[in-house]
Amino acid sequence: MGRLETLHECDHELSELLPGLPRPEQKALAALLVGVVGEQACSLGRAGAAAPGAAADRSKQRRAQRLLANPRFDAGLAQRCLTGRVLAGRRGRLDLLLDATTTGATARHPGTVTLVLAAGWHGRALPLCWRTWRADAPGQDWAGATRAMLAEVAALLPPGVVPVLMADRGLSGAPLAALARDRGWHLLVRVVRTTRLRRPDGTVGPIGDLAPEPGTAMCVAGGRAYAPRTKPAAHWVSDWDAAPTLNAVAVWRRGDKDPWLLLTDLPARPRRCADYRRRTWEEELFRDLEGLGWGWDKSRVRAPERVTRLVAVLALATLWVAAVGQRVLRDGRRPLLEDRGRRCCSRIQLGLRWAKRLAATGDHLPCVLRLRVESPLKLS
Numbered sequence: 244m245g246r247l248e249t250l251h252e253c254d255h256e257l258s259e260l261l262p263g264l265p266r267p268e269q270k271a272l273a274a275l276l277v278g279v280v281g282e283q284a285c286s287l288g289r290a291g292a293a294a295p296g297a298a299a300d301r302s303k304q305r306r307a308q309r310l311l312a313n314p315r316f317d318a319g320l321a322q323r324c325l326t327g328r329v330l331a332g333r334r335g336r337l338d339l340l341l342d343a344t345t346t347g348a349t350a351r352h353p354g355t356v357t358l359v360l361a362a363g364w365h366g367r368a369l370p371l372c373w374r375t376w377r378a379d380a381p382g383q384d385w386a387g388a389t390r391a392m393l394a395e396v397a398a399l400l401p402p403g404v405v406p407v408l409m410a411d412r413g414l415s416g417a418p419l420a421a422l423a424r425d426r427g428w429h430l431l432v433r434v435v436r437t438t439r440l441r442r443p444d445g446t447v448g449p450i451g452d453l454a455p456e457p458g459t460a461m462c463v464a465g466g467r468a469y470a471p472r473t474k475p476a477a478h479w480v481s482d483w484d485a486a487p488t489l490n491a492v493a494v495w496r497r498g499d500k501d502p503w504l505l506l507t508d509l510p511a512r513p514r515r516c517a518d519y520r521r522r523t524w525e526e527e528l529f530r531d532l533e534g535l536g537w538g539w540d541k542s543r544v545r546a547p548e549r550v551t552r553l554v555a556v557l558a559l560a561t562l563w564v565a566a567v568g569q570r571v572l573r574d575g576r577r578p579l580l581e582d583r584g585r586r587c588c589s590r591i592q593l594g595l596r597w598a599k600r601l602a603a604t605g606d607h608l609p610c611v612l613r614l615r616v617e618s619p620l621k622l623s
Contacts (some may be wrong), residue, residue, distance in 0.1 A: 244602075244608045245605060245606065245608070246277060246281060246295045246608075247295045248607055249277055249607065249608050249609070250273060250274060250277045250295045251507075252296075252425050252610035253273040253276055253277050253610040253611060254269065254270060254273040256540070256610050256611075256612045257269050257273050257276075257559075257612075258412075260324050260325075260328060260612055261320065261321060261322050261324050262436055262531045263317070263324075264315075264316070264321075265315050265435060266321065268310065268313060270290075271307075271309070271310040271313075271316075272310060272316065272556070273560075273582045274295065274296065274303070274306070274307075274456065275290060275291065275294060275306075275307045275310060275556055276291040276559055276560060276563070277293075277294055277295060277610075278290035278291055278292070278294035278303075278307070279293075279537060279556060279561050280558045280563055280598060280608070281293045281598070281602065281608075282562065283536065283537065283538075283543075283595060283598070283599070284537060284538045285315055285537045285538055285539055285542050285553060285556065285557060285560075286341055286541055286542055286543070287304050287307045287308055287311075287424075287542070287543075288300075288304050290307060291303035291305075291306065291307040291414060292304065293429070294306075294307075295381060295513060305338070307385035310552070311544060311549040311553055311593075312389055313546055313552075313586065314397065314548075316465050316552050316555075318550055318551045318552045318554075318555045319546075320414075321552075321555040321558075321559075322370065322371070322372045322373070322555065322558075323395060323399065324372040324561065325371065325462075325545075325555070325558055325559065326350060326372060326385065326395065326396055326399050327399045328487050328562070328612065328614075329362055329369050329614065330359065330362065330371075330396075330400060330401055330404070330563065331372060331401065331613075332438050332616035333401055333404050333619070334401070334403040334404060334619035335403070335404070335405060335619025335620045335621055335622070336361065336405050336406050336407060336619070336620040336622045337362060337400075337405065337406045337620075337623060338363030338405065338406075338409060338521045338522075338524075339360060339361070339362060339363075339371075339396065339406050339407065339408045339428075340360070340361045340362070340363055340409050340410075340521070340522050340524060340525040341358070341360050341408065341409065341410040342358075342359060342361075342389075342410070342411065342414070342522070342525040342526065342529070343356055343358045343359065343390065343413075343414070344356075344357055344398075344529045344533075344539050345356065345357075346533070346539055346542075346550070346573050347377055347540075347543070347544070347550075348546040349541075350376065352545055353377060353378040353379040354377075354378045354545070355375050355376065355377055355378060355545060355547050355550050356375065356376055356377075356378050356383075357373050357374070357375045357394075357487075357550065357551075357554060358373060358374045358375075358385065358388050359372075359373045359525065359528075359529075359554075360372045360392040360393070361395060361426065361468075361524075361525050361528055363400075363415070363521045363524050363525075364524070364565070364590075365589065365590050366524055366527065366589050366590075367524050367527050367528055367531065367560075367589050367590070368524045368525045368527070368528040369528075369562060369565060370393035370528070370554065370557075370558040370561065371392075371395075371562060372391075372395050372396060373551065373554050373558075374388040374391070375547045375548075375550045375551045375554070377547055378549050380547075381432075383394070385414070386418045386419075389414075389418075389419065390421065390422055391588070393408075393422055393426065397426055397489055398406075403619075404535050405429070405622050406426075406428040406429065407428070407429040407430075407431055407509075408428050408429065408431070408432075408517070409419075409422045409429050409431050409432065409519060409521065409522040410432045410433075410451075410522070411432075411483065412432075412435050413607070414432075415432035415433060415434055415506070417468070417487060419432065420432075420487040420489065420506075421487065422538070423508075424504060424508075426486065429507070429508055429509055430489070430506070430507055430508050430603060431505060431506075431507040431515060431518060431519055431522075431528070431573065432503070432504055432506055432507070433470065433503070433504060434504050435451075435504070436449055436450065436451030436452060436502075436504060437449050437451065437603075438450045438454075438468055438504070438506075439468070440463065440466045440467070440468055440518075441466060441467045441489055442463055442466050443463075443465045443466065444567045448613075450468075450491055450493060450504050450506075451493070451504060453491060453493030453500065454493035454494055454495040454502040454504070455495075456495060457496065457497045457498070457499065458495065458496075458497050459493075459495050460493060460494040460495065460513060460613075461491075461493050462490070462491065462492050462493070462511035462512060463491040463493075463511060464490045464510075465488055465490065466488070466489060466490065466491050466512045467473065467487065467488055467489070468487065468489060468491075489502075489506045489507060489508055490506070490507050490508065490509065490510065490511035491505070491506055492504075492505040492506075492507065492511055492512070492513065492515045492516065493505075494516050497550040502600070503516045505519055507591060511549060511581065514623075515608070516583055519587075527589070528561075531561065531591050531592075532557050533590075533608050534556075535592070536561070536564075536591070537557050537560060537561075539553070539554075539557060560623060561591060562612055562614070563594070563611060563612055564591055564593050564594030564595050564598060564622055565590055565594055565611060565614060566594070566611040566612065566613060566614055567580065567593075567594035567597050567598060567608075567609075567611060568589070568590030568591055568592070568593035568594035568595075568597070569590060569594075569609070571590075571593045571594065571597050572590065572593070572613075573615070576597070577593065579600070580593055580596045581593075581596075584621055
């Protein structure tokens with residue numbers, strides 16, 4: 244009865260979280276979600292077979308396939324509801340992390356690109372919004388996809404939240420800076436060495452010259468960034484008058500292969516490098532979605548619209564195990580899952596381990612799709 248009880252709880256949770264989703268799709272989603280979390284895999288064969296019920300495994304797999312192909316499973320609705328749930332009760336600093344990943348690439352198929360906007364959370368990230376397209380699709384509108392996702396999150400931000408938008412070198416540029424400025428959000432992005440910077444005194448040069456070798460560092464307030472229009476994904480404008488005014492932080496620590504070259508509207512301090520490391524939490528999220536967690540890279544789902552719905556399932560599963568990991572810490576059960584002297588598991592990994600432990604002992608895994616509100620982070 245353990246997994247069947249979990250299915251009933253999951254069905255109830257989804258009816259509250261996604262009231263606009265038709266009832267048949269709610270039930271099918273609950274079955275697939277329980278299968279994904281129970282099997283810790285999103286392969287439709289494995290996850291479908293792990294869903295509770297007496298139907299043949301092949302029938303369960305076809306049910307999962309039909310769900311991902313069903314336009315009534317509105318992934319946009321799922322994203323809005325999920326964003327509202329993750330951000331509920333949040334106050335203070337909110338790190339919004341923008342990154343992309345490619346999955347499903349083979350010798351015959353280019354794979355799909357998924358651009359994800361996630362909220363930083365204790366060394367990991369929780370997906371809020373995403374857009375997916377074929378990796379070889381013509382006219383890829385990265386700026387338009389980013390604009391739409393930021394608008395969705397902006398509409399659901401609770402009062403008192405201070406967003407800090409972060410992106411890596413491939414996605415940072417003047418369009419992103421303008422989007423953050425127009426919404427009153429803070430920006431913290433990494434740029435390439437050749438990005439030219441005009442300092443307040445009129446001096447112009449590559450930002451990499453601020454930290455030319457290991458052991459050097461420099462911070463510049465009130466500069467303007469410039470880069471030629473040669474990269475289609477993102478660029479800084481080539482007109483100085485249109486260039487955004489930002490602060491530059493360049494730090495090349497001894498032992499690092501490359502310097503940290505950052506542009507931000509936050510005060511120009513070396514500690515911005517420590518702040519920017521939070522962006523890598525989204526890379527850890529992709530690891531959780533793929534090899535360390537749900538096995539997204541092995542799902543064989545390649546049609547962009549189906550990938551979009553699959554990511555909705557994985558985002559819900561991630562929220563579930565994140566809430567379980569929170570409870571593990573609250574109840575003092577961490578020593579049951581890892582050595583006291585070497586605490587290396589994130590809250591999400593703790594949730595995954597606890598789910599495995601309950602499956603091994605035959606105990607019931609509660610379905611929880613809501614995070615406990617924690618103390619707000621301050622911006623400094």
